[in-house]
Amino acid sequence: MSTEKPVTVPCLCRMKKEGRKIVVLTAYDYPFARLMDSCGIDVLLVGDSVGNAVLGYADTIPVTMEEMLHHVKAVSRAARRALVVADMPFMSYQAGRKQALENAGRFLKEGGAKAVKLEGGARAAETVAFLTSAGIPVMGHIGMTPQSVNVTGGYLRQGTSEEAAAALEEDARALEEAGAIAVVLELVSPPVAARVTGSLEIPTIGIGSGPDCDGQVLVMHDMLGMDEHFRPRHAKRYMELHALLREAFTAYAEDVRAGRFPSEEHS
Ligand code: KIV
Numbered sequence: 001m002s003t004e005k006p007v008t009v010p011c012l013c014r015m016k017k018e019g020r021k022i023v024v025l026t027a028y029d030y031p032f033a034r035l036m037d038s039c040g041i042d043v044l045l046v047g048d049s050v051g052n053a054v055l056g057y058a059d060t061i062p063v064t065m066e067e068m069l070h071h072v073k074a075v076s077r078a079a080r081r082a083l084v085v086a087d088m089p090f091m092s093y094q095a096g097r098k099q100a101l102e103n104a105g106r107f108l109k110e111g112g113a114k115a116v117k118l119e120g121g122a123r124a125a126e127t128v129a130f131l132t133s134a135g136i137p138v139m140g141h142i143g144m145t146p147q148s149v150n151v152t153g154g155y156l157r158q159g160t161s162e163e164a165a166a167a168l169e170e171d172a173r174a175l176e177e178a179g180a181i182a183v184v185l186e187l188v189s190p191p192v193a194a195r196v197t198g199s200l201e202i203p204t205i206g207i208g209s210g211p212d213c214d215g216q217v218l219v220m221h222d223m224l225g226m227d228e229h230f231r232p233r234h235a236k237r238y239m240e241l242h243a244l245l246r247e248a249f250t251a252y253a254e255d256v257r258a259g260r261f262p263s264e265e266h267s
Contacts, residue, residue, distance in 0.1 A: 007042050007083040009115060009137045009181050015042075015214070016203040022182075022215025024205050025223070028054050028071045032220060033078035041082055043205075045117065045217060046072045048087040048147070053221040060146045063089040065103055069111050076112030085139055086113035090147045093118050097130040104136045115181060119145040121171020125178040132179035140175035142168060143209065144187035157208075159192035172196045172204070184217065185209040187234070208234030 015022050027033040027044040036044060050071050051057040072086045086107035093100035100118075107113040115137035118124055128138045143158040159165045168188060175183050182203045185193045190210025197204040197213050206213030221227065222235035228242045255261035 004081045006081050009083070011083070012043075012182050012203050012215075013201065016201075022203055022205060024215055024217035026050075026053070026217070026219045026221075027075045027078075028220070030074045030078045033075040033082075036220075037079050037082045042215070043085055043217075044075050044079055044082045045085045046075050046087060046113070047117075047219065048089045049219050051089075053219060053226075059149055061090050061150070065089060065092050065106065068092075069106060072107055072111035072113050083115065084113045085115045085117050086111055088116050088118045093124075093127055097127055100127045100131060101134055101136075104131050104138075105134075108136060115139055117141055117184065119147050121168070122174040125174040128175060128178035128180050137181045138179070139182045139184060139205075140172075140180040141184040141186065142171045142175070142188075143185045143193075146186075155187065157187045157189060159189040165189070165192040165195070168192055169196055169199060172200055176200050176202050182215075185213055208232070 203214035
């Protein structure tokens, strides 16, 4: 049993103050979450990226509350030390604060998460304040927000003009004032991400936003090299898992067909 103290919401601000980087990975199931937790990953984000990474959807738009809850429960069962954050899927909070409260509440009550994440800056601030006042910690998410892909037309770098950079700073400030516990900065131009990070008391968690954020997040499948062809520029590959898995599956098929498995040892 781990003797390390669990990572709590106030720990995140403390880590920023003390200059300790916050390590975040997406997690979707029990065995991977268990391993990540035991390796000292600070935050397990059950992202709606589960839609692309695990469920075979083209984007995050179709992901439902029930699908998210299924994965949040599995990850929460695994977490001993890490803070579990549940991503609110498209159309689970945009219809108003009552809808947002009911769904966010389910992630804490049924899912076992300790916080939720939702996309949007100033426009989401009222929802963030409302959830926070109800006892639900909220992580913001600005920059490239995948749930808006049908508006933006693609997964594009954000904050590249002075005007866009100012809007991002304003969004981050609005989230902090609303009580957000941290803000994900996705595909934000690195100098702008550094500026936002320096202007906030709460931590920023970067993805494709340069080294100056207070923490970093990667999608688990991207850093493991699960997909041979999908190689986002921002995601460092720590292994080529697809190749190892292909080798294992092929060897098993060949063994069965050749009568090598089961051998005496496995009978
Ligand atoms: O859904 C997700 O995995 C995310 C991260 C990429 C930040 O939102």
